[in-house]
Amino acid sequence: SQVFLEEGETQTAADMTKSIAIASANDAAVAMAEFLAGSEEAFVQKMNERAKELGMEDTNFVNACGLDTEGHVSSAYDIALMSRELMENFPEIKEYTTTWQDSIVHKTRRGEETFGLTNTNKLIQWYDGATGLKTGSTGNALYCLSGTAERDGMGLIAVVMAAPDYKVRFREVMQLLDYGFANYAIEKGREKGYVMGEVLVEKGMTDTVEAVVAEEISVLVPKGKEAQWETRTELLPAVSAPVEAGTKVGELVYLRDGEEVGRVELTAGEDVAKANMDTMLRRMLAGWC
Template structure:
């Protein structure tokens, strides 16, 4: 009996040890898989991010909030403010800009604008977008806000509104300056804002070669512009956006690309050379196109009218507040997505146009992907005593 008990005890001990070992192995294997997933790209870049542009979904990131020198990638914000000024009617593309001495003295990448020379806003945008011209960037900054300093303050204000919390701009072109810092994450944010709200930027930054005409006291001469973004010739889906390099920043890039209605933004910073910069940007973009599927629902079907009690009218029309988009990154099929409509049986006046009265939810299985508000299409004021009196009178007359 004692022998059998001893065998049972030994069996239990061995079982527990085996179970614990299996549990530990499973935990370690799970951790290893997570690490492999996070570092699947094995980027050399010290900081990088991949974002789906339409929804802002982050598909991959590596030290994305590390504050680094952006070099000429800074000009994404400069271009954003230029296009906002155009949209507001503050400036126009055919306006003539006179180049200041300060602008003409910019070093680094430039188109050799001279003091007193004039160029159109359109041509200066080309100089910034194609040739990454520092002198053109400063000329536009001064044209919009009077001085580069005022424009830089404008840049920092815009950065705050975009929640670019890692960013401090000191100049408008990206020349080396103490404290001029941002992050891959923040670059993706401003790239998305520029690309989504001002898509005409891609008409400029996809130009491979162009020219401007210098007209100065010395006469007239053409100056060639060649795009600094070689990815345009190396990656067929590339639509922009901005390169950057200084000896201190290393090679930086915010690359935009579109394939099968999927729009991506890949940012790499502080790369060793332009070849690695471009190669790793392509790796990010290929990873994104392989791993994400954008589900879009225009939500253009008609919603039922709702009964309104105690109002000046008996019913009200409904509308979806916006279309719905979701980036599927886990391999699920869009065919698995289901919709659930949540609206009340009736409403009580008053109801204002635009009031949220319900929502539509999107699910895969039990997982909520997101929702869109359902809003009132019109205003229905509450009925007054006079309205009630007239209703009663109408009912009596009908009898």
Template sequence: MKKFLIVLLTLVMITPSLCITARADLELASPSTILMESSTGKILYEQNADEQRSPASITKIMTLILIFDELSKENIHLTDEVTTSAYAKSMGGSQVFLEEGEQQSVETMIKCIVIASGNDASVAMAEHIAGSEAEFVSRMNARAKGLGMENTNFEDCCGLTESTNHYTTAHDVALMSKELITHYPQVLDYSSIWMEDITHVTKQETKPFTLSNTNKLVHSYDGCVGLKTGSTSIAKYCVSAVAERDKIRLIAVVMGAPDYKVRFSDAASMLNYGFGICKLYVDENKKNPGKIDVKGGTKKQVGCTYEGEFRYLDTEGKPLDQIKKVVKLHKNVKAPLRKGDIAGKAVYTLEGSEIGHVNLVYDKNVPRAGYSHCLKEVWSCFLMAA
């Protein structure tokens, strides 16, 4: 017994992530789940998170990533009109009943996808962006690979397929959810809408249609702001739920739940657990970290700034008010220097141990001083001495 306790203690000490999972006494009915903090990517709980399963409509998270990629590149715009093809209209499952030839704006299509899980809207957007759903799916798989989604393969853009070659994992769903809400947080403005009317305008008629959010946690769970649900006979019931409290944003993924109530209750249980153990430290003191002397440059000094925000997630009840920061700037730097190059780092420690750092970068270019610049400096000094 004594040897067993020693081995167990050793495992806990060398695998802190396992320790977090072990402390969670969650009675979940879903076979595959994961809970992730979005800003750090820290996994707070997982259960069969790398098991390949059919994702149903949470496939559309990747579809949304590609849509927002195109918006960020200005290849498309929210006001652009998208025309529904006969193929897009033919989609079954969850749909918003777009007619062939019907035009809706990109923004309306996004709402149809993220609020009402419209398969027809997803295919219409795929065709609008890539020319065909097949080409769009190829881009989805390439994007997934770039995110490190090693256990994922898509065969359509909406999750309607029942092919065994269309699969992902709870862990991979968390990764793509993190990518979407981190780089394109505006998607949460859409996914948090409970109900909204759109207007179908066709040759036959003009009529309103109400989009109702398929994610009931938006209405019932404090802080839930999205993200996406899905269900088919093979996938059963899935959800990737995003919730925010006290600057902490969590992603709870449930796959294969036996019914729609269980997927939401399991997601809520994980979110409750996460908010119960998490404390987040964010360094909001970003005053100028100082200037650095430059040798051989057109300027004698250069300023620097923080490359990004420092965030530290605690799940062990540590005294975050005791976090200390030390700024370490490079010395004896020589021109040329480029704006954005590393100038040093801000190191954060807690209880004597480093918990992370943020790079400091030069805030402007400093070219090497040429002959004309040196001559100008000498002449300036002469005039001042005269």
């Protein structure tokens, strides 16, 4: 798959990303690799370093586009890890992975020419809530797909590799996603900013500061099973002024049936300045009375 880039042609990074995400353009992938790292080989080295950081233990990249090459291997689990990293931390990619048709403009010596792009991932037309992600097929790998979808605040990833034809890969991914949505749900914890208590402030303009939830947590739970939810607040005994809003002052622990399923930071809800001399004197006098 390619978009037929020509020597000396200039494209935006956005259009190259679009070409890779929508049309599986191998030439765009290699061009981006060379632009970012100086050469495809140098970029592949960065790919392998990042794969190790993500825990992709069964992966070794040899090129930047996935074509059959000796030693270029991965697994369904590793592809899922890579897909999760992309979807969680770069959600803007969904702008491209949910686009069915688009185009880029080639600007060469011959002038400008529009080139059409059609998404290779039929999930986005066939499956409710589909958000991506990427197809792949080679002679050795056969037909592969990392499929992603979101419903009711829950995002799922299903990876199928080595399917005998392109229809099977889509059918199997849709069955996996159906299973996930039918059997699991997301339950959310305390919303961001929820006050969970107060922490003493030593030598501050105020005696305490509110401990608020830093981020909302989501927990995957089986559908149809009753469970006892609990939270445990772990606060620091005190903090010293000055205190900046957002400073960690504790943790909120979530337990399900007595077992920990997640924790988030509790942070100072506001700034607390160091007490001035007048404030300190008033407190001393109040303590003597």
